Amino acid sequence: MRNKLEWREAVVTRSEQIADDVRQFEFAVPGGVPRFDPGSHCNIKVGLAAGQTIRTYSCLPAKPGHLSVAVKHHEHSRGGSRFMWGLAEGDTIALTLPENRFELAWRAPYYLLMAGGIGITPIFGMAQALAKRGTPFRLVYGGRSRAVMAFADGLEETLGEAVQIHAGDLGQRVDVAAEIANLPPDGELYVCGPIDMLTAVKSAWQAAGRPMGRLRFEVFGDSGLYVEAPFEVDVQGLDRSVAVRPDQTLLDALMEAGVEMIYDCQRGECGLCAVDIVSHDAPIDHRDVFFSEHEKQEGRRMCACVSRLAGGRAVIDVGYRP
Ligand SMILES: Cc1cc2nc3c(=O)[nH]c(=O)nc-3n(C[C@H](O)[C@H](O)[C@H](O)COP(=O)(O)OP(=O)(O)OC[C@H]3O[C@@H](n4cnc5c(N)ncnc54)[C@H](O)[C@@H]3O)c2cc1C
Known part of the structure; x- marks a missing residue:
């Protein structure tokens, strides 16, 4: 690396x-x-x-x-x-x-690769590399429709039965739990796709009692559950209200308003920019992979680099102490 x-x-x-x-x-x-x-x-x-x-x-x-x-x-x-x-x-x-930051470990005897939409890009090379080495794998690739699924035809042609394409407009859905159930116990799962797909895969993996060390994922930080709406945050202790535009992240809006922030990955992975949420009057659109599902449901913290409010207003604490 x-x-x-x-x-x-x-x-x-x-x-x-x-x-x-x-x-x-x-x-x-x-x-x-x-x-x-x-x-x-x-x-x-x-x-x-x-x-x-x-x-x-x-x-x-x-x-x-x-x-x-x-x-x-x-x-x-x-x-x-x-x-x-x-x-x-x-x-x-x-x-x-x-x-x-999304390396194939090459240690497993069997791999399950899953891609949603443009999440095929890192998975594409993995499938080709596994096929070249003769390592058994299955690639499950889902998208809204075949027309938006890059590489679908080529993958089917070159990798044959190892590839399963699911086009949403034809009613084809990826059965995540069934795919995991069919993966041998020492197999590994690599997944890249929208945040709701990753969330579903993570919970199915945990529900199946699989070790988290054998699940690898990458997130592009470009998808959420709500469309981007403007919202406002009151920064506790700083006596400052910050408006966040739809085309702006909370982290950028805070920094533009002169609030000092610590951050690194800006993809919702490292958690360095997480802020405490004291109160909020609209749903929190958690777009990170740093917090657990339980923590997201509790709604006490959010990653300012990718997560946002679906509108309305929140009081946040960025850790500033006079
Ligand atoms: C490791 C990694 C690999 C990637 N690989 C690819 C790849 O192979 N191909 C690819 O197409 N992309 C990839 N991406 C995503 C890519 O970097 C960009 O995020 C993407 O092209 C969108 O950029 P943008 O400026 O057009 O959109 P952005 O403004 O970043 O918006 C992208 C989407 O996020 C939402 N959005 C809009 N405004 C905001 C906001 N203020 N805050 C949060 N979300 C918002 C919208 O739904 C929008 O459609 C990758 C990202 C990472 C981190």
Whole structure:
């Protein structure tokens, strides 16, 4: 795993729509790309109306000296995916060499891979790598409809019966509990998809009495249970009210208002930016994977980087003590 981000100026060599809302890009990276494992991602500098920022994309298998990513278009967003969709062949962008926080452990005799929607991107390379090594696995891939499921046809063609596609518009649903029940006891599950899918998988895994160490997941931090609405927070002890716009995270709004915050991953994984919730008058849209389901139901804390209120107002405590 690479700890220091190494930025490179890369050139777009391919931009192709591969599903209704997914485009695949390929970049030529000067100086080459070190070998990377499936599950790796790179960071890309994107331009938003609010200025330049970073978005992260899983690295697909690519030819030597190149990186390839597949990007889902988010219509109602701050604009990172829109920026990516605007890239044309010959454009130059800044990206980092791959790093991996979702590595295949290679220790299990059998793997269950699950993907929901654009969550296929890290799982795609894992399936190919397992097939290449002859390690038994099953890939279960669900989406709203076949038309939005990138790589579905190719995966079926190359991996055959190891792949099960579930298109929601045809009434096909992933039976998570049944898939877990069919996984041999020493098998491992790797999953990437929207937050409600991860939540369902985690509870089914626990209900089946499986060890948490054999469940690995990655979350893109880009999905919640409610649409983004404006809300307000009163910061206890600071005598300050902060309005959070729909296109802004609570963490950004707090920092813009001059509230000092500690944070790191900005994906709802590390929990460093968690704030205490003293009271709230609208549901909390927990979008993190840091808190347990029990803690989320208690509603006493939330990760400011991804989670938000579905509207209304909350009193929060950010740990400030005069
Ligand atoms: C490790 C990792 C790997 C990833 N790999 C991929 C990949 O392979 N392909 C891919 O397409 N994406 C991937 N992502 C997600 C990607 O980094 C971006 O989050 C995504 O492109 C959306 O960016 P955006 O600026 O268009 O949307 P954002 O503004 O970030 O919004 C994305 C979605 O979040 C919601 N949203 C809108 N506003 C807010 C807000 N203020 N706060 C919280 N949520 C909001 C909306 O539902 C919106 O559709 C990955 C993320 C991570 C962390």
